[in-house]
Amino acid sequence: MSTPAIEVWGLRREFRASQGLFAPPRRVVAVDDVSFSVPAGSVLGVVGESGCGKTTLARMILGLLEPSGGEVLVDGKRLVGMDRLARARLIQPVFQDPFSSLNPRRRVRDIIAMPLVAQGNVTTSEIGRRVAESLERVGLSTEQGTRFPSQLSGGQRQRVAIARALVLRPRIVVCDEPTSALDVSVQAQILNLLAELRRDLGLTYIFISHNLAVVEHVASEVAVMYLGRIVEKRESEALFRDPRHPYTRALLGSVLTPEPGLGVPDVGLGDIMPDPANIPPGCRFHPRCPACFAPCAATGPRITSLEDGLVECHLAG
């Protein structure tokens, strides 16, 4: 086991949701006591439904959002409170929507150069060299570097976003739904590119997605989030072969693989939708859980360690 490239300890974030002029604001716990570590060169997949806190988690790890508690360590250095420029050299984002994450009024090469320019101590010729290197890495031509984002396709724009993330040679890239806005054929190109870059540059990814098939393809370890907590975290192969948490099972059961004749599965989750502003007592999944029994409504389950990960469920104890 190699040393962890990134460690997260007890990360927590609360929001205050206004309920109107005179009512007291409600506390919404978006991320609740999340811990994990990712070994250098591997990929942690984070999955869960919308509202489970996966994007809030990503924003805290990237330093875009102040945590209410907890620590993020990259190579043993504390990220919370670190200088922005130093942090940018360690960790970089790739976001979902390459249409809104690129400045439409700048040329591609200037977009990619931005992180270097912001560092302030890099010479113009060095910037030119590094931008050219980044463009080539992601499979874009020098000519494409002179265009504006609007002149590129969705897949090409996502390549630009990846080139921008790589130009500072970070240790860690946080990918938040990097292929969700793309067509399947383009998604495959981008996933293949990300895999190639990881191998060639020894990058570590935190890969957030709602698409479980994609996560299975790229991740070495997978964390399943439900209402702000990691309810199961396992080695990828084990999780997909033998999911232990009822929520993971339901999630995997809902994936529609391209196999005709199987019909649409009944996932048995009922109609209650998870609401982060209204987290149920006991196990937070119990109102939807097909395997719910007496203790689930009363007390929250403890984390059970498994050989290949951990799970937070009364049934696993």
Added chain:
Amino acid sequence: MSALLEVDDLRVTFGSTAAVRGIALKVEKGETHCLVGESGCGKSVTSLAVMGLLAKGGKREVARLSFAGDDIRDYDEKRMSHLRGDRMAMIFQEPMTSLNPAYTVGSQMTEVLRRHRGTPRTQAVDRAVQLLTRVGITAPGLRLGQFPHQLSGGLRQRVMIAMALMCDPELLIADEPTTALDVTVQAQILRLLAELQKDLGLGILLITHDLGIVARVADRVSVMYAGEVVESAPTAELFRAPRHPYTRGLLSCVPVPGKVKRDEPLGSIPGVVPRIPPGFIGCAFKERCSYAEAACASPLPRRYIGPAHEMLCILPEGSGA
């Protein structure tokens, strides 16, 4: 007996772009026909053209367009608007943008009936309650008084479905009905649609980019590329023996749990979807196709390679695969 919906040689152009280039399709009563393809292939434009809802600037030409045996090709806007929402209904991808945020669920649902049928308000409300229950919404009375923003995404899409069913339609056109939803909710909504179809004998034209959905719900699939149907077949046959190089490429791009190994590259289709000008001749896929040859620049024959399996490609029988 004629099919519920029959379209032949449909063409749509927007200025100098040919969005739909001569497609034919049929939806039978009780059947789900899936139009699948990537963004920009013309699948949504096809459904809008059928409904007579093309945006300004869109020009439609069609050799045959019939609905339940009636020729609706030359219907004017007034006659089409009688059909829409009544005998043919639609659901769209993003229920938040297709529901009016300023009106309650109840007033939007009952408007459909009152407008098309002149049904009195109380009766229309009864029908709305009944349908909301049918689509699995608990406390329908409460929901009728709520505004769309007070509902979750899954609930909104259920409301959209219930609204589409208000007038007992015969044909339902669903454009990416679950794309904005979580996988768990998606499974619930698709099960609901399948159930409703069985009970009501609906014909469904389902537009999607998701081959997983196609495999699980479609009876028949038409694969669209650059404004054409390049391959059309019964679902099981298309997935078992895809013939068109584009269909094969598309299927190889999808990561299938348990089938594609980690760290092995996924199949991908190089290049991007081209823009096709009107009057284009030959195969639109030839620049991205590894089997392309000189003859691909000539007009392509539409070939039957099985009783119900047709494709638009010159590849000889049994090659490539």
